[in-house]
Amino acid sequence: AHEFSTSGRNATGGVGVIPDIPGVETPTVDICLVSLSYTHPGQQDLVNTYIGLPLDAKDWNSRFLMHGGGAWYAGGESSILTPVLLGYASSSTDGGHGINASTTDWGLTSDGHTNWPALRDFSSLAISEAAVLGKMATRLYYGSGAEYSYWHGCSTGGRQGHAMAQDHPELFDGIVAGAPAISWDKFAPAGLWGPVLAQILDTQPPQCVVDAFTKAAVEECDGLDGVTDGIIAFPGRCNFKASSIIGQTINCIDPNGNVTITKDMAELISGLWEGPRSAEGQSLWYGFHHDSSLASMIGTSCSSTKNCTIAPFSVAKDWVNTFVARNPEFSIEGLTRQEYDRLFRQSVDRYTSLIGTSNTDLSKMKHAGTKMLAWHGMADQLVPTNGTIDYYERVTKLDADVADYYRLFLAPGVTHCGFGPGFDPAETVFDTMRAWVENGTVPDRLEGVAVAVGNSSATRTGNLCPYPQVFTYNEGDVNDAASFTCA
Known part of the structure:
Protein backbone atom coordinates (compact mmCIF):
# COMPACT_ATOMS: atom_id res chain seq x y z
CA ALA A 1 0.00 0.00 0.00
CA TRP A 184 0.71 7.15 -37.66
CA ASP A 185 2.29 5.60 -40.75
CA LYS A 186 1.63 8.92 -42.56
CA PHE A 187 1.58 11.42 -39.72
CA ALA A 188 5.06 10.44 -38.48
CA PRO A 189 7.05 10.79 -41.74
CA ALA A 190 5.03 13.90 -42.59
CA GLY A 191 6.69 15.50 -39.56
CA LEU A 192 9.99 15.61 -41.48
CA TRP A 193 8.52 17.55 -44.38
CA GLY A 194 9.50 20.97 -43.01
CA PRO A 195 13.24 20.28 -42.65
CA VAL A 196 13.32 18.39 -45.96
CA LEU A 197 11.61 21.23 -47.82
CA ALA A 198 13.82 23.83 -46.11
CA GLN A 199 16.83 21.90 -47.32
CA ILE A 200 15.50 21.65 -50.87
CA LEU A 201 14.79 25.40 -50.90
CA ASP A 202 18.08 26.14 -49.12
CA THR A 203 16.42 28.41 -46.59
CA GLN A 204 16.61 28.28 -42.81
CA PRO A 205 14.64 31.24 -41.45
CA PRO A 206 14.95 32.12 -37.76
CA GLN A 207 11.92 31.45 -35.60
CA CYS A 208 10.95 35.11 -35.50
CA VAL A 209 10.39 34.99 -39.26
CA VAL A 210 8.35 31.79 -39.07
CA ASP A 211 6.20 33.36 -36.35
CA ALA A 212 5.72 36.46 -38.49
CA PHE A 213 3.91 34.40 -41.13
CA THR A 214 1.57 32.94 -38.51
CA LYS A 215 0.91 36.37 -37.01
CA ALA A 216 0.14 37.88 -40.42
CA ALA A 217 -2.25 35.04 -41.26
CA VAL A 218 -4.12 35.42 -37.95
CA GLU A 219 -4.39 39.18 -38.44
CA GLU A 220 -5.95 38.71 -41.89
CA CYS A 221 -8.25 35.78 -41.11
CA ASP A 222 -9.19 36.34 -37.46
CA GLY A 223 -12.26 38.44 -38.20
CA LEU A 224 -13.75 36.10 -40.81
CA ASP A 225 -15.99 34.63 -38.11
CA GLY A 226 -17.21 38.05 -37.01
CA VAL A 227 -15.10 38.14 -33.84
CA THR A 228 -11.58 39.54 -33.43
CA ASP A 229 -10.16 37.28 -30.73
CA GLY A 230 -6.92 35.81 -32.08
CA ILE A 231 -8.75 32.70 -33.34
CA ILE A 232 -9.23 31.51 -36.91
CA ALA A 233 -12.55 29.76 -36.48
CA PHE A 234 -13.11 29.18 -40.21
CA PRO A 235 -9.77 27.91 -41.56
CA GLY A 236 -11.38 26.93 -44.85
CA ARG A 237 -12.13 30.57 -45.54
CA CYS A 238 -8.59 31.76 -44.78
CA ASN A 239 -7.01 32.47 -48.14
CA PHE A 240 -3.95 34.24 -46.79
CA LYS A 241 -0.92 33.72 -49.02
CA ALA A 242 2.52 33.53 -47.49
CA SER A 243 3.83 35.22 -50.61
CA SER A 244 1.88 38.37 -49.69
CA ILE A 245 4.54 39.43 -47.16
CA ILE A 246 7.60 38.79 -49.32
CA GLY A 247 9.90 41.77 -48.99
CA GLN A 248 8.76 42.74 -45.51
CA THR A 249 11.49 43.26 -42.91
CA ILE A 250 11.20 41.43 -39.59
CA ASN A 251 12.98 42.86 -36.57
CA CYS A 252 14.26 39.84 -34.65
CA ILE A 253 15.47 39.83 -31.06
CA ASP A 254 16.86 36.29 -30.74
CA PRO A 255 18.95 36.32 -32.84
CA ASN A 256 19.23 40.08 -32.96
CA GLY A 257 18.90 41.71 -36.38
CA ASN A 258 16.64 42.44 -39.31
CA VAL A 259 15.55 39.77 -41.78
CA THR A 260 13.87 40.41 -45.13
CA ILE A 261 11.30 37.79 -46.07
CA THR A 262 12.19 35.99 -49.29
CA LYS A 263 10.30 33.95 -51.85
CA ASP A 264 11.90 30.73 -50.58
CA MET A 265 10.83 31.48 -47.01
CA ALA A 266 7.26 32.01 -48.18
CA GLU A 267 7.36 28.79 -50.20
CA LEU A 268 8.56 26.90 -47.11
CA ILE A 269 5.67 28.19 -44.99
CA SER A 270 3.17 27.51 -47.78
CA GLY A 271 4.50 23.95 -47.94
CA LEU A 272 3.83 23.42 -44.24
CA TRP A 273 0.32 24.80 -44.53
CA GLU A 274 -0.32 22.65 -47.60
CA GLY A 275 1.31 19.46 -46.29
CA PRO A 276 3.91 17.17 -47.87
CA ARG A 277 3.68 16.53 -51.58
CA SER A 278 5.45 14.02 -53.76
CA ALA A 279 7.87 14.96 -56.51
CA GLU A 280 4.93 14.60 -58.91
CA GLY A 281 2.82 17.04 -56.86
CA GLN A 282 0.54 14.46 -55.22
CA SER A 283 -0.61 15.15 -51.66
CA LEU A 284 0.95 12.73 -49.17
CA TRP A 285 -0.61 14.04 -45.97
CA TYR A 286 -2.22 17.09 -44.44
CA GLY A 287 -0.62 20.35 -43.44
CA PHE A 288 -1.36 22.71 -40.55
CA HIS A 289 -3.92 25.46 -40.20
CA HIS A 290 -2.70 29.03 -40.54
CA ASP A 291 -2.90 29.77 -36.80
CA SER A 292 -0.89 26.71 -35.76
CA SER A 293 2.59 27.44 -34.46
CA LEU A 294 5.19 25.95 -36.79
CA ALA A 295 7.99 25.98 -34.23
CA SER A 296 8.00 22.21 -33.75
CA MET A 297 7.92 21.40 -37.46
CA ILE A 298 10.79 23.75 -38.39
CA GLY A 299 12.36 24.59 -35.06
CA THR A 300 15.44 26.69 -35.72
CA SER A 301 18.46 27.55 -33.63
CA CYS A 302 20.60 30.46 -34.75
CA SER A 303 23.94 32.03 -33.94
CA SER A 304 22.96 34.98 -36.15
CA THR A 305 20.10 35.89 -38.49
CA LYS A 306 22.09 34.42 -41.38
CA ASN A 307 23.32 31.27 -39.65
CA CYS A 308 20.47 29.00 -38.53
CA THR A 309 19.94 25.26 -38.41
CA ILE A 310 16.64 23.39 -38.37
CA ALA A 311 16.05 20.51 -35.96
CA PRO A 312 13.57 17.83 -37.13
CA PHE A 313 10.46 17.06 -35.10
CA SER A 314 11.78 14.45 -32.66
CA VAL A 315 8.97 11.90 -33.06
CA ALA A 316 9.24 12.07 -36.85
CA LYS A 317 13.02 11.72 -36.72
CA ASP A 318 12.82 8.74 -34.35
CA TRP A 319 10.22 7.05 -36.57
CA VAL A 320 12.11 7.44 -39.83
CA ASN A 321 15.53 6.61 -38.40
CA THR A 322 14.46 3.55 -36.43
CA PHE A 323 11.55 2.04 -38.30
CA VAL A 324 11.83 3.23 -41.90
CA ALA A 325 15.54 3.73 -42.62
CA ARG A 326 16.38 1.26 -39.81
CA ASN A 327 19.55 3.23 -39.23
CA PRO A 328 20.00 5.20 -35.98
CA GLU A 329 22.56 7.40 -37.71
CA PHE A 330 20.33 8.24 -40.67
CA SER A 331 20.32 11.91 -41.59
CA ILE A 332 18.10 13.90 -43.94
CA GLU A 333 21.13 15.91 -45.06
CA GLY A 334 21.19 15.86 -48.84
CA LEU A 335 17.85 14.04 -49.03
CA THR A 336 16.09 14.64 -52.33
CA ARG A 337 12.34 14.94 -52.78
CA GLN A 338 12.31 11.55 -54.55
CA GLU A 339 14.15 9.94 -51.63
CA TYR A 340 11.71 11.51 -49.19
CA ASP A 341 8.83 10.09 -51.27
CA ARG A 342 10.39 6.65 -51.04
CA LEU A 343 10.75 6.84 -47.25
CA PHE A 344 7.16 8.04 -46.91
CA ARG A 345 5.80 5.17 -48.99
CA GLN A 346 7.96 2.64 -47.16
CA SER A 347 6.41 3.81 -43.90
CA VAL A 348 2.91 3.35 -45.28
CA ASP A 349 3.62 0.01 -46.95
CA ARG A 350 5.27 -1.53 -43.88
CA TYR A 351 3.28 -0.21 -40.97
CA THR A 352 -0.30 0.73 -41.89
CA SER A 353 -1.78 -2.48 -40.52
Missing part, protein backbone atom coordinates in the same frame (compact mmCIF):
# COMPACT_ATOMS: atom_id res chain seq x y z
CA HIS A 2 1.21 3.48 -0.85
CA GLU A 3 -0.02 6.99 -0.18
CA PHE A 4 -0.11 9.51 -3.03
CA SER A 5 -1.53 12.93 -3.69
CA THR A 6 -1.62 15.20 -6.72
CA SER A 7 -3.56 18.17 -8.00
CA GLY A 8 -4.06 20.33 -11.03
CA ARG A 9 -3.75 19.77 -14.72
CA ASN A 10 -0.69 18.36 -16.44
CA ALA A 11 0.59 20.73 -19.11
CA THR A 12 3.78 18.97 -20.12
CA GLY A 13 3.50 19.87 -23.82
CA GLY A 14 5.15 17.72 -26.44
CA VAL A 15 3.29 14.98 -28.21
CA GLY A 16 0.66 13.91 -25.77
CA VAL A 17 -0.39 15.48 -22.56
CA ILE A 18 -1.32 12.92 -19.92
CA PRO A 19 -4.42 14.73 -18.67
CA ASP A 20 -5.67 14.94 -15.13
CA ILE A 21 -9.44 14.69 -15.00
CA PRO A 22 -11.42 16.69 -14.39
CA GLY A 23 -8.64 19.07 -13.33
CA VAL A 24 -9.60 19.62 -9.71
CA GLU A 25 -7.83 19.32 -6.39
CA THR A 26 -7.58 15.69 -5.38
CA PRO A 27 -7.22 14.22 -1.91
CA THR A 28 -4.57 11.99 -0.47
CA VAL A 29 -5.60 8.37 -0.92
CA ASP A 30 -4.16 5.05 0.19
CA ILE A 31 -3.55 2.90 -2.86
CA CYS A 32 -3.01 -0.78 -3.50
CA LEU A 33 -0.35 -0.92 -6.21
CA VAL A 34 0.20 -4.11 -8.18
CA SER A 35 3.14 -4.45 -10.58
CA LEU A 36 3.33 -7.24 -13.14
CA SER A 37 6.07 -8.22 -15.56
CA TYR A 38 5.50 -10.75 -18.31
CA THR A 39 6.65 -11.85 -21.72
CA HIS A 40 4.94 -13.35 -24.76
CA PRO A 41 6.46 -16.78 -25.40
CA GLY A 42 9.01 -16.71 -28.17
CA GLN A 43 8.87 -12.91 -28.58
CA GLN A 44 11.76 -11.99 -26.24
CA ASP A 45 9.84 -8.97 -24.98
CA LEU A 46 9.25 -7.76 -21.44
CA VAL A 47 6.09 -5.83 -20.61
CA ASN A 48 5.46 -4.09 -17.30
CA THR A 49 1.88 -3.45 -16.21
CA TYR A 50 0.80 -1.39 -13.22
CA ILE A 51 -2.56 -1.65 -11.48
CA GLY A 52 -3.82 0.85 -8.94
CA LEU A 53 -6.79 0.37 -6.63
CA PRO A 54 -8.12 2.57 -3.85
CA LEU A 55 -7.03 0.58 -0.81
CA ASP A 56 -10.31 1.06 1.02
CA ALA A 57 -13.35 -0.12 -0.93
CA LYS A 58 -15.32 2.87 0.34
CA ASP A 59 -13.01 5.12 -1.71
CA TRP A 60 -13.76 3.24 -4.94
CA ASN A 61 -16.43 4.74 -7.18
CA SER A 62 -17.17 1.36 -8.83
CA ARG A 63 -15.53 2.47 -12.08
CA PHE A 64 -12.38 1.65 -14.03
CA LEU A 65 -10.33 4.24 -15.92
CA MET A 66 -7.14 4.09 -18.00
CA HIS A 67 -5.06 7.09 -19.04
CA GLY A 68 -3.25 7.21 -22.38
CA GLY A 69 0.37 7.98 -23.11
CA GLY A 70 2.25 10.52 -25.20
CA ALA A 71 4.88 10.30 -27.94
CA TRP A 72 6.75 7.01 -27.33
CA TYR A 73 5.44 6.80 -23.76
CA ALA A 74 2.75 4.10 -23.74
CA GLY A 75 2.07 4.58 -20.04
CA GLY A 76 3.52 3.64 -16.68
CA GLU A 77 3.09 3.70 -12.93
CA SER A 78 2.51 7.46 -12.81
CA SER A 79 -0.43 7.17 -15.23
CA ILE A 80 -2.58 5.34 -12.69
CA LEU A 81 -2.21 7.87 -9.89
CA THR A 82 -4.71 10.54 -10.88
CA PRO A 83 -7.49 8.03 -11.68
CA VAL A 84 -7.02 6.29 -8.33
CA LEU A 85 -6.95 9.59 -6.46
CA LEU A 86 -10.27 10.40 -8.09
CA GLY A 87 -11.76 7.09 -6.95
CA TYR A 88 -11.23 4.88 -10.00
CA ALA A 89 -9.52 1.54 -10.30
CA SER A 90 -6.88 1.86 -12.99
CA SER A 91 -4.10 0.16 -14.90
CA SER A 92 -1.36 1.16 -17.30
CA THR A 93 1.54 -0.39 -19.19
CA ASP A 94 4.97 0.65 -20.35
CA GLY A 95 4.21 -0.97 -23.71
CA GLY A 96 7.36 -3.06 -23.45
CA HIS A 97 9.90 -0.27 -22.94
CA GLY A 98 10.77 2.27 -20.28
CA ILE A 99 10.00 5.98 -20.46
CA ASN A 100 13.67 6.88 -20.97
CA ALA A 101 14.38 4.24 -23.61
CA SER A 102 15.14 5.54 -27.10
CA THR A 103 13.39 3.94 -30.06
CA THR A 104 16.68 2.36 -31.11
CA ASP A 105 16.87 0.64 -27.71
CA TRP A 106 13.71 -1.35 -28.40
CA GLY A 107 12.65 -0.78 -32.01
CA LEU A 108 15.43 -2.72 -33.74
CA THR A 109 16.72 -6.25 -33.36
CA SER A 110 20.41 -6.91 -32.94
CA ASP A 111 20.75 -7.51 -36.68
CA GLY A 112 19.10 -4.20 -37.57
CA HIS A 113 15.59 -5.34 -38.46
CA THR A 114 12.31 -4.01 -37.09
CA ASN A 115 11.50 -5.49 -33.70
CA TRP A 116 7.94 -6.36 -34.66
CA PRO A 117 6.86 -7.79 -31.28
CA ALA A 118 8.08 -4.65 -29.48
CA LEU A 119 6.28 -2.37 -31.92
CA ARG A 120 3.12 -4.46 -31.60
CA ASP A 121 3.32 -4.20 -27.80
CA PHE A 122 3.60 -0.41 -28.01
CA SER A 123 0.98 -0.02 -30.72
CA SER A 124 -1.94 -1.71 -28.99
CA LEU A 125 -1.35 -5.23 -27.67
CA ALA A 126 0.04 -4.24 -24.26
CA ILE A 127 -2.73 -1.65 -23.88
CA SER A 128 -5.52 -4.19 -24.30
CA GLU A 129 -3.72 -6.64 -22.01
CA ALA A 130 -3.34 -3.97 -19.31
CA ALA A 131 -7.08 -3.35 -19.52
CA VAL A 132 -7.85 -7.05 -19.12
CA LEU A 133 -5.42 -7.43 -16.21
CA GLY A 134 -6.61 -4.25 -14.50
CA LYS A 135 -10.27 -5.19 -14.71
CA MET A 136 -9.48 -8.72 -13.52
CA ALA A 137 -7.59 -7.36 -10.50
CA THR A 138 -10.47 -4.99 -9.77
CA ARG A 139 -12.94 -7.84 -9.66
CA LEU A 140 -10.66 -9.97 -7.47
CA TYR A 141 -9.91 -7.13 -5.05
CA TYR A 142 -13.41 -5.77 -4.55
CA GLY A 143 -15.38 -8.92 -5.23
CA SER A 144 -17.24 -7.35 -8.15
CA GLY A 145 -16.34 -5.83 -11.48
CA ALA A 146 -16.49 -2.17 -12.44
CA GLU A 147 -19.92 -0.86 -13.38
CA TYR A 148 -18.36 1.29 -16.11
CA SER A 149 -14.95 1.27 -17.78
CA TYR A 150 -13.33 4.26 -19.52
CA TRP A 151 -10.33 5.27 -21.60
CA HIS A 152 -9.04 8.85 -21.57
CA GLY A 153 -6.09 9.89 -23.70
CA CYS A 154 -4.70 12.54 -26.02
CA SER A 155 -2.19 12.44 -28.89
CA THR A 156 -0.58 8.99 -28.57
CA GLY A 157 -3.32 8.41 -26.00
CA GLY A 158 -5.88 9.45 -28.61
CA ARG A 159 -4.39 6.97 -31.06
CA GLN A 160 -4.46 4.27 -28.37
CA GLY A 161 -8.11 5.09 -27.75
CA HIS A 162 -8.90 4.64 -31.43
CA ALA A 163 -6.98 1.37 -31.43
CA MET A 164 -9.17 0.11 -28.61
CA ALA A 165 -12.31 1.31 -30.42
CA GLN A 166 -11.27 -0.50 -33.59
CA ASP A 167 -10.00 -3.75 -32.09
CA HIS A 168 -11.11 -4.11 -28.45
CA PRO A 169 -14.22 -1.98 -27.87
CA GLU A 170 -15.66 -4.56 -25.48
CA LEU A 171 -13.07 -3.47 -22.90
CA PHE A 172 -14.52 0.04 -22.48
CA ASP A 173 -17.92 1.65 -22.18
CA GLY A 174 -16.58 5.07 -23.07
CA ILE A 175 -13.46 6.31 -24.87
CA VAL A 176 -12.19 9.90 -24.91
CA ALA A 177 -9.61 10.40 -27.65
CA GLY A 178 -8.12 13.87 -28.00
CA ALA A 179 -5.86 15.04 -30.87
CA PRO A 180 -5.50 11.40 -31.98
CA ALA A 181 -2.21 10.63 -33.70
CA ILE A 182 -3.95 8.13 -35.97
CA SER A 183 -2.64 7.31 -39.44
CA LEU A 354 0.26 -2.46 -37.31
CA ILE A 355 0.24 1.13 -36.11
CA GLY A 356 -1.73 3.10 -38.69
CA THR A 357 -4.80 2.90 -36.43
CA SER A 358 -7.00 4.08 -39.29
CA ASN A 359 -9.40 1.18 -39.77
CA THR A 360 -12.76 2.78 -40.52
CA ASP A 361 -14.82 -0.32 -39.74
CA LEU A 362 -16.19 0.39 -36.27
CA SER A 363 -18.92 -2.23 -36.43
CA LYS A 364 -17.43 -4.07 -33.42
CA MET A 365 -17.62 -0.88 -31.40
CA LYS A 366 -21.18 -0.21 -32.52
CA HIS A 367 -22.32 -3.70 -31.56
CA ALA A 368 -20.45 -3.55 -28.24
CA GLY A 369 -22.39 -0.42 -27.28
CA THR A 370 -19.19 1.53 -26.69
CA LYS A 371 -19.22 5.31 -27.08
CA MET A 372 -16.27 7.42 -28.27
CA LEU A 373 -15.74 11.17 -28.08
CA ALA A 374 -12.87 12.49 -30.19
CA TRP A 375 -11.84 16.13 -30.09
CA HIS A 376 -9.12 18.08 -31.81
CA GLY A 377 -7.80 21.61 -31.45
CA MET A 378 -7.87 23.41 -34.79
CA ALA A 379 -4.61 25.19 -33.99
CA ASP A 380 -2.83 21.92 -33.19
CA GLN A 381 0.87 22.39 -33.93
CA LEU A 382 1.89 18.72 -33.83
CA VAL A 383 -0.91 16.54 -35.23
CA PRO A 384 -2.74 18.06 -38.24
CA THR A 385 -6.42 18.47 -37.45
CA ASN A 386 -7.48 17.54 -40.98
CA GLY A 387 -6.16 14.00 -40.49
CA THR A 388 -8.78 13.43 -37.79
CA ILE A 389 -11.49 15.02 -39.93
CA ASP A 390 -10.50 12.77 -42.83
CA TYR A 391 -10.85 9.67 -40.65
CA TYR A 392 -14.22 10.70 -39.26
CA GLU A 393 -15.58 11.43 -42.72
CA ARG A 394 -14.42 8.03 -43.98
CA VAL A 395 -16.11 6.31 -41.03
CA THR A 396 -19.29 8.24 -41.77
CA LYS A 397 -19.28 6.99 -45.36
CA LEU A 398 -19.42 3.43 -44.01
CA ASP A 399 -22.11 4.12 -41.41
CA ALA A 400 -24.47 7.07 -41.66
CA ASP A 401 -25.50 6.45 -38.02
CA VAL A 402 -21.98 6.89 -36.67
CA ALA A 403 -23.02 9.85 -34.48
CA ASP A 404 -25.02 7.41 -32.35
CA TYR A 405 -21.78 6.07 -30.89
CA TYR A 406 -18.86 8.18 -32.16
CA ARG A 407 -18.65 11.97 -32.25
CA LEU A 408 -15.93 14.42 -33.19
CA PHE A 409 -15.65 17.95 -31.81
CA LEU A 410 -13.33 20.59 -33.26
CA ALA A 411 -12.03 23.34 -30.98
CA PRO A 412 -11.10 26.61 -32.79
CA GLY A 413 -7.90 28.22 -31.55
CA VAL A 414 -6.91 25.30 -29.31
CA THR A 415 -3.41 23.85 -29.56
CA HIS A 416 -2.19 20.28 -29.11
CA CYS A 417 -4.20 18.55 -26.37
CA GLY A 418 -5.38 21.88 -24.99
CA PHE A 419 -4.42 25.50 -24.29
CA GLY A 420 -4.07 28.36 -26.77
CA PRO A 421 -6.53 31.27 -27.15
CA GLY A 422 -9.47 29.08 -28.18
CA PHE A 423 -12.29 27.22 -26.48
CA ASP A 424 -10.48 24.38 -24.71
CA PRO A 425 -12.67 21.37 -23.81
CA ALA A 426 -9.95 19.35 -22.06
CA GLU A 427 -11.48 19.91 -18.62
CA THR A 428 -15.06 19.06 -19.56
CA VAL A 429 -14.84 16.28 -22.13
CA PHE A 430 -14.56 13.39 -19.68
CA ASP A 431 -17.61 14.42 -17.68
CA THR A 432 -19.45 14.76 -20.98
CA MET A 433 -18.47 11.21 -21.86
CA ARG A 434 -19.61 9.87 -18.50
CA ALA A 435 -22.99 11.56 -18.90
CA TRP A 436 -23.39 9.97 -22.34
CA VAL A 437 -22.49 6.49 -21.09
CA GLU A 438 -24.20 6.51 -17.72
CA ASN A 439 -27.19 8.79 -18.24
CA GLY A 440 -27.78 8.59 -21.97
CA THR A 441 -27.15 12.34 -22.31
CA VAL A 442 -26.24 12.68 -25.98
CA PRO A 443 -23.37 15.19 -26.39
CA ASP A 444 -24.90 17.69 -28.78
CA ARG A 445 -22.50 20.29 -27.37
CA LEU A 446 -19.10 20.21 -25.66
CA GLU A 447 -18.20 23.07 -23.36
CA GLY A 448 -14.87 24.80 -23.97
CA VAL A 449 -13.22 27.56 -21.97
CA ALA A 450 -11.26 30.45 -23.48
CA VAL A 451 -9.72 33.73 -22.36
CA ALA A 452 -12.32 36.51 -22.39
CA VAL A 453 -12.10 39.09 -25.14
CA GLY A 454 -10.94 42.40 -23.69
CA ASN A 455 -10.11 40.94 -20.27
CA SER A 456 -7.19 38.51 -20.18
CA SER A 457 -7.78 37.76 -16.48
CA ALA A 458 -11.30 36.45 -17.13
CA THR A 459 -12.66 33.51 -19.08
CA ARG A 460 -15.56 32.85 -21.42
CA THR A 461 -17.25 29.61 -22.35
CA GLY A 462 -18.48 28.28 -25.65
CA ASN A 463 -20.46 25.20 -26.58
CA LEU A 464 -18.51 23.40 -29.30
CA CYS A 465 -20.36 21.53 -32.01
CA PRO A 466 -20.29 17.92 -33.17
CA TYR A 467 -18.73 17.66 -36.61
CA PRO A 468 -19.79 18.50 -39.32
CA GLN A 469 -21.63 21.34 -37.55
CA VAL A 470 -19.55 24.49 -37.26
CA PHE A 471 -19.13 26.62 -34.12
CA THR A 472 -20.38 30.02 -35.33
CA TYR A 473 -20.72 33.51 -33.87
CA ASN A 474 -24.26 34.80 -34.33
CA GLU A 475 -24.59 38.15 -32.60
CA GLY A 476 -24.30 39.79 -29.20
CA ASP A 477 -21.66 39.80 -26.47
CA VAL A 478 -18.66 37.76 -27.69
CA ASN A 479 -18.01 36.66 -24.10
CA ASP A 480 -21.48 35.16 -23.80
CA ALA A 481 -21.90 31.54 -24.88
CA ALA A 482 -25.43 32.37 -26.07
CA SER A 483 -23.93 34.54 -28.81
CA PHE A 484 -22.63 31.45 -30.60
CA THR A 485 -24.52 28.70 -32.35
CA CYS A 486 -23.90 25.52 -34.32
CA ALA A 487 -24.51 25.85 -38.04
